[in-house]
Amino acid sequence: MDEFLLEIITPEKQFFKGMVQQITCQTSDGELGILKGHQTMVAALEIGQISIKAEGEWKTAFISVGFMEVRRDEVVIFTQTCEWPEEIDAARAEEAKKRALDHIKHAQNIKEHRKNEISLARAMARLKVKNSRKPNM
């Protein structure tokens, strides 16, 4: 299978660098799969998960907002945080989820509501990645 170079960069570290066969990530329009030789593209990524197929095996990680630069033989993803399932603190995510839900109930205005929705999305995505070690594809 054809491989291409994937790099995931966060302000804190280089999360991933290596040859991969396929990646799937979430954009505002839905899931997006990338194979080698994809058209040059810059895509905004949503909070959610990213699945990477390397050496025939799928791995899933949590990813927060970011964007992706796709070239024919290379993909670079910029994001604020990216975590493998084993790095995710489930208790903290659970707590963040509860807090966000609570805040949404008592939100005073749209701005506050939106902000907590984002926190909720982040917590839910973390929990989802943590709980589903095998990607569902």
Place this chain on the structure above:
Amino acid sequence: MENISELKQHLHAVEQTRQISNAMYLLSTSRMKKSMRNIEYNLTYMRRLRATMKDIISKTKRSMLSNPYIELTEGGKALFFVITSDKGLCGGYNSAVFNLAMEKIRQYGEPVVYSLGLKGTEMFLSRGITPDGSWYGASQRPSIYLARLLGEQIVELYADRTVSEVYIVYTEYVNSAVQKPVCKRVLPLLRRDFADVEYENKYSAEVLYEPDMQTVFEQMAPQYVIGMIYDIIMQSSASENAARMTAMQNATKNADKMIASLTEQINSVRQLVITNEITEIAAASQVQGAV
């Protein structure tokens, strides 16, 4: 004649202080190194982020990219974000950055003031300025989480037009001996900010923007701001620890000097006491012999 037990007590106290200052020196050295490592990583991230942003900016005409973050300087309030430490014992670090902040704030009349760091908040309050927002905890543990929190807050204020300019006053880390306070504009982003970006035209083919150029740029701008803030709090933390390192190194040196002089004093006093005792004994035995 000085009291020998008093001198010993003094020596003991200085020795203990030296131990503390030396420990703080070692601690701040390792903290500084940690912040410096993070600055490096973030630089890579920022460099590539800037390259992509420049790519979009250079492709669009002013009118095409109707973005609230770029090229907008209508008369609104200015926001000054001042970054200091939570703890003292770091030489002139806090006062240097605070003085620069005061100078800028005076130029702008009545700007919105945000303070990150307990020392800065204290200094503002003592000058009769109540910061519109204050945080602490960054100097001990600067994190991307905090950067995001602050970045989102700033972007929000900017987006709803409460402020039209955002400046951060912080201490730039030049090297372990030199740190200089600077005032940096964070928003609005100007086209000329990207003039120095090394730009390789890596997309020879037509670039597809998903979902579209506008959305991509709108998502990038806040991330860029957060990245910038992360860099700034890391630089501040490196500077603070470098300043503390120098201060503590000097304190340790001074303590060493004091220990040396106190030991000398104790020894000479002890010698004096012994000499006196011998003289007394000799005198007494002479008197006895005479009797």
